[in-house]
Amino acid sequence: MWLCNSSIGKKVIMSVTGLALILFLTFHGCMNVVALFSKEAYNTICELLGANWYAVAATVALGALCALHFVYAFILTFQNRRARGSNRYAVTDKPEKVEWASQNMLVLGIIVLLGLLLHLYNFWYNMMFAELMGWEVTPAPADGFGYIQQTFSCWVYVVIYVIWLLAIWFHLTHGFWSAIQTLGWSGHIWFKRWRIIGITYVTIVMLMFLAVPVMFFTKTAPSLCCAQQTEQCCGMEQHECEKACADAACTDEACACDPCTCDSCDGNCKLEGQCECGEACPCEGPCTCQDKKDSEG
Amino acid sequence: MAKNISFKIRYWKQNGPKDKGHFDEREMKDIPDDTSFLEMLDILNEQLVEEGKEPFVFDHDCREGICGMCSLYVNGTPHGKTERGATTCQLYMRRFKDGETITVEPWRSAGFPVIKDCMVDRGAFDKIIQAGGYTTVRTGAPQDANAILIPKQDADEAMDCASCIGCGACVAACKNGSAMLFVSSKVSQLALLPQGRPEAAKRAKAMVAKMDELGFGNCTNTRACEAVCPKNETIANIARLNREFIKAKLAD
């Protein structure tokens, strides 16, 4: 089979799997962006891609793609090292034309692989895998949003993820046009075009990825903004709360939070933290602006 | 007007493919900078012979940049660094600085075993061409040359591909020891011309198979080859070879 025996065949496998993985990253990145804006929407996607047969099948296929890509990378590199011979040059002068990434694809690939293992542990293991296994986990398997919040509240993870994403970016700046080149869809003119298209495209995708850890860690994600702001609102006068929400560009609707229930006072709050009956509010969740308005109305 | 420069030269000595090899060093004094690099090595050898030592062995022949025989890795670059790309024989001493150390190594690649010092065996390239780098045509009376019309653009592009001199700098520069630029240049030349089309699929498959069999590495598109090619062959040829090969295999 030429795909396994010939050098070009093996590289075609690398290219096709690589391009498929770029496509996957594109989808993944788009989904990630959803988490920046809406917890509900994001968790809906998580639920959709939970332990359903089609999601599991796709995951298996994806895993196979990755495995192929990795295995062939190692086979090719092994052959290449052997072809290079045992004698190394005493002096080497890298031509300017040669991109750094192109000569370090395997190293970058290994960084990507390690990052991937961590990433799977952080998310997939608790989500799809746990669900398949029927394990009880907190947050719930479908609460992807919760896992994002949990993971990226810790700066160590954020740093690791940023490095990881950078490695992927480097890997792809070369990988994208290189894949096209290997498939033969290139030439004098298209080579230049593919490189620009590749770098632009990959940069956009990677920025989508980068946004999640960074914005969750700095708590600047719009989807977080409201939850956070309403939490603060609970101790504020109404106008203060509204101002804070407005500053954070929250919509009124988004500022809604769960109603406070006070068993002891028939469920009526007088003020935040205080039941109408004047007793201290026993509810653990914060009272909301909406709630307050209702009670005042 | 030429000025003189002095420098230290480190040159690779290796007695046969199994020998470990080492660098010898020598101070070169007052070499006119309009001397070519190989003429400088001639001077070195003249000095060595005068001292009763064996000369430094390297391949060279036409000394005008076309035969592809010269093959020295000078200061970390195949053929040495020039602006437009040139073979070692076209490298002149004015490219070097006074007091510099110049390191001369052979092509290092498993595909090119060292014969002696910086002379390597590039017979593998011949074998690749033998596998299919031709059009099968009998000597005799083919049709009139003008019976095949070839657009100027195609002819010019084929000519660019055909300029390859088979020196092996591409393999020497490649971290994978890949011969793709060499192979693709020949495949491209013939693929671009109508005369080469009938055998295009067969040729691409046979030449790639031979290249793999001889132990050359896999192309990872680092572009080191085209950066050092003295005849400015480009990786557009490699893309074309890939295309031809994949097409041929898919048609099987």
Next chain:
Amino acid sequence: MAKQINSRIPEGPVAEKWTNYKAHQRLVNPKNKLKLDVIVVGTGLAGASAAASLGEMGFNVLNFCIQDSPRRAHSIAAQGGINAAKNYQNDGDSVYRLFYDTVKGGDYRAREANVYRLAEVSNNIIDQCVAQGVPFAREYGGTLANRSFGGAQVSRTFYAKGQTGQQLLLGAYSALSAQVQAGKVKLYTRYEMLDVVMIDGRARGIIAKNLVTGKLERFSANAVVIATGGYGNTYFLSTNAMGCNVTAAMSCYRKGAYFANPCYVQIHPTCIPVHGDKQSKLTLMSESLRNDGRIWVPKKIEDAKALQAGTKQGWEIPEEDRDYYLERRYPAFGNLVPRDVASRAAKERCDKGFGVNNTGLAVFLDFSESINRLGLDVIMQRYGNLFEMYEEITDVFPGDMANEINGVKYYKPMMIFPAIHYTMGGIWVDYELQTSIPGLFAIGECNFSDHGANRLGASALMQGLADGYFVLPYTIQNYLADQAIWPRISTDHEEFAKVEKATEERIQKLLNIKGKRSVDSIHKELGHICWEYIGMGRTKEGLETGIKKIDELRKEFETNLFIPGGRDGLNVELDKAIHLDDFITMGKLIAYDALSRNESCGGHFREEYQTEEGEAKRDDKNYFYVGCWEYQGSDDKAPELIKEPLEYEAIKVQTRNYKN
């Protein structure tokens, strides 16, 4: 009684000889071809094409080259192009005209029948090469393009950028490779032929040195073809590759093959001038540059003096003070006169003190006029790679505008000077390309046959390929036809042992000199002697001095040579010493021939024999012959001259005239 030479020219009018020959020659039947082995030494245009064609026909071919690959042969360096009488340009070309131009260009010293055949097959060569995928330059309509070249008034030169030789050689190399793949040709690279083995008066094999292991090896065959190029490197500095040598040809000569016309050495007018004593070779700038470049020196001697002193630059000399001496002397052909004429004219100017560089041995080749007329872009398209090459070597870019005088722009001119380039002389062959030794053939530059006393530009490629593709594969069959009945000769035959022993002794002798001087230092000295006394302008006294000096040098060589390293393994110095041994003999042979030819013609210019205007003066009454030299058993003995009279039927012998 002088020996008679039979050149075996077929009967009939010149235009029908080749057709007649082919119709009546003996052929070898396909089955017998499988029983016949042919050794081809050399893989240049002639050698590779012959090996490929013979292999394709069914013969078993053993092909040798000294380089690491057949593709490195020096044919690869030919820049300009290849002639053919296609008349694609509709400018009145024909086989006869190409034939006529070649004979005239060769100063009426070529064999008519051979030249006609060459012109006849020239068209097949183009067809063949195009079919092989040689990317010749084309017009926008897709047809082949042509350019004009020295010595012709039609555009008949086909070209592939400035790399025609490379493309044609790669074409032949690919044909050869196909036969190697088919198992019909066995290739021996880094092998050097050192001697020819003769059994019963026929060439039956060779002794070759494996250059990597150093061992001598024996090869037996039914015929031996040598295609080992010319002897230009006798002069040390030439446009030949460093490895070009005359060893194989000399070994044939020593075995009794005649060496013909050795004095016809072509000096190419457009080379980069010599710059220093460390120089190893001269670089040719394609003759095609003369299409758009104009050659000049200053009119005023004081300008020349200033140029030589470096106080003035070429571009500072205005149009009216320039002497375009070729256009002045030869209005009809101008800068496109044949090479020998252009070279001598340059020498004449430099001898008069008008040289333009510090050594006084250079003239200008100027593109200002054509750049002003056509624009730099057009000129760069035509000669860009040559300009870049020139810049790489000299640090001057000929496309740089340097001055403006009275609104006329002046660009930096190139400096050029003649240099040894090609040798028209070579092993004598008959019409069948067979030497005076039965079974030994010589093709390409290695033989003497087609160029007479001077070769026109773009004809060397034509001859090499004509011999290899279209002539030898036929004519060799006439010899081989009755050879298949004999069993193959084993290399254990005593003759092989004898010749191998003699070769080994010769090598040992060189190794045992153990003197002080390196091969190159002696070779350089030989070069100086040859250039000085048997170079562009020869005199009787000079030649006699030359012979004496070469004799002295031989003594020096035999007593004071030093070869480092041992007998075994790769020993570059030893190989060079063997070459030098033969170059010294060759140098003397050139001098003998030059001395015996008391006339000036083509590449042979005897200063005693010139017209008042300094043109070559031929003596058709006394020297209308091919000078064949026969070895007399020792390098020290003067060879014997045998004359092959020339007979012209088709062409009336005239004085060459490029003036009008």
